[in-house]
Amino acid sequence: MKALMSTVLALMLPLLASATEVPGYTLTLKDHRYQPAELYVPANTRVKVELVNQDPSPEEFESDDFPAEKIVMPNSRISIFIGPFKPGRYRFYGDFHQPTAQGTLVVE
Amino acid sequence: MWAIALLVFREVLEAALIVTVVAAATRGVLRRGWFVGGGIALGVLGAVLVALSASLLADAFSGAGQELFNAGILIAAVLMIGWHVLWMSSHGRELSRQMQALGTAVHRGVSSLGLLLLVVALAVLREGSEVVLFLYGMRAGGADHLWAGLALGVLAGAAVGFGLYAGLLRIPLRHFFGATNAMLVLLAAGLASSAARYLIQADLLPAWGQPLWDSSWLLGNGSLLGQTAHVLIGYDARPAGMQMVFLAMTLLALWCGARFMRRQQTPRVRSGTTPSRTTSVDDAASNLGQRTLA
Numbered sequence: 501m502k503a504l505m506s507t508v509l510a511l512m513l514p515l516l517a518s519a520t521e522v523p524g525y526t527l528t529l530k531d532h533r534y535q536p537a538e539l540y541v542p543a544n545t546r547v548k549v550e551l552v553n554q555d556p557s558p559e560e561f562e563s564d565d566f567p568a569e570k571i572v573m574p575n576s577r578i579s580i581f582i583g584p585f586k587p588g589r590y591r592f593y594g595d596f597h598q599p600t601a602q603g604t605l606v607v608e
Numbered sequence: 609m610w611a612i613a614l615l616v617f618r619e620v621l622e623a624a625l626i627v628t629v630v631a632a633a634t635r636g637v638l639r640r641g642w643f644v645g646g647g648i649a650l651g652v653l654g655a656v657l658v659a660l661s662a663s664l665l666a667d668a669f670s671g672a673g674q675e676l677f678n679a680g681i682l683i684a685a686v687l688m689i690g691w692h693v694l695w696m697s698s699h700g701r702e703l704s705r706q707m708q709a710l711g712t713a714v715h716r717g718v719s720s721l722g723l724l725l726l727v728v729a730l731a732v733l734r735e736g737s738e739v740v741l742f743l744y745g746m747r748a749g750g751a752d753h754l755w756a757g758l759a760l761g762v763l764a765g766a767a768v769g770f771g772l773y774a775g776l777l778r779i780p781l782r783h784f785f786g787a788t789n790a791m792l793v794l795l796a797a798g799l800a801s802s803a804a805r806y807l808i809q810a811d812l813l814p815a816w817g818q819p820l821w822d823s824s825w826l827l828g829n830g831s832l833l834g835q836t837a838h839v840l841i842g843y844d845a846r847p848a849g850m851q852m853v854f855l856a857m858t859l860l861a862l863w864c865g866a867r868f869m870r871r872q873q874t875p876r877v878r879s880g881t882t883p884s885r886t887t888s889v890d891d892a893a894s895n896l897g898q899r900t901l902a
Contacts (some may be wrong), residue, residue, distance in 0.1 A: 557745030565819070573665075581811035
């Protein structure tokens with residue numbers, strides 16, 4: 501029983517480790533613009549992006565280049581997991597204010 | 609106004625394409641119009657409720673509430689469409705024979721009609737709640753011609769749906785349910801792929817290759833055609849590997865399932881005796897039909 505438990509724990513360890521080691525990045529929405537407009541993230545790594553909406557209206561963080569579609573309510577924040585990416589440029593936008601809310605994920 | 613109309617149009621388009629395929633797949637079925645109309649009405653009501661509880665949803669499940677909600681809706685739709693496809697593969701031939709004999713009306717229900725009503729409702733709910741939140745934001749920002757934009761977007765989206773429906777009606781009756789059934793399978797596979805997207809972004813599933821390929825030079829996800837292909841056949845210009853796993857699994861499950869159902873069906877017709885397995889499925893199906901049509 502003890503052996504089984506330790507085996508299970510040993511198997512789960514990499515999962516736990518990966519969950520805690522995800523690097524975090526912050527994006528801010530203000531006046532329907534992303535700050536920074538270019539977010540640099542490392543290649544081949546899962547990344548957690550926290551999006552802070554400082555506008556008084558809801559926005560939808562969305563991308564056509566990677567799985568991302570999440571609504572962020574006025575004056576609140578969301579987090580979303582993306583990657584691991586191959587190096588390149590990946591566009592994202594705010595679905596509700598597309599003329600201004602444009603950003604690029606630069607993966608290096 | 610045009611910006612509002614365009615966003616509304618894109619959301620309505622996605623729902624309209626799904627509703628159109630469902631409407632075509634239930635062509636000629638008794639009281640079909642009421643079911644599709646009821647599904648749309650239910651979806652609009654649901655959309656307003658979801659939009660009203662958006663903050664609540666955002667905070668649920670330590671921030672993964674939105675993803676779980678969307679993935680749950682999509683997977684439920686996949687299961688319901690799947691059930692209908694399997695039901696049709698054992699009754700479809702009979703149905704098109706009846707339609708050819710009687711003109712266009714089939715004076716009997718389709719057992720899975722109630723499920724398809726829910727698929728319509730869920731499609732409208734998902735896209736509609738985004739429209740409601742968008743309009744709320746626009747209104748707070750003091751945008752002009754809000755209602756005109758909304759009306760224009762809805763009309764344009766619905767027009768595309770009717771256009772597709774008119775096109776589908778040109779398929780000869782003999783092949784009609786075969787074609788709409790195939791469309792439902794592809795639709796379900798695409799919805800499964802979308803469900804995977806949500807589970808990936810919530811970190812509940814790994815991406816398995818991001819992107820698996822890049823065909824955005826050929827047909828981008830953001831283009832109207834790309835968006836249409838996304839809904840109808842699950843097209844994605846830069847898919848994650850896990851999305852394609854979901855898509856392939858759904859295609860495989862429904863294709864094998866439909867073949868199995870058809871093989872179960874054949875001996876019964878020939879010998880006149882009913883194998884027990886088919887009976888149980890048929891009973892479940894007709895019970896469901898009575899309940900939903902009552």
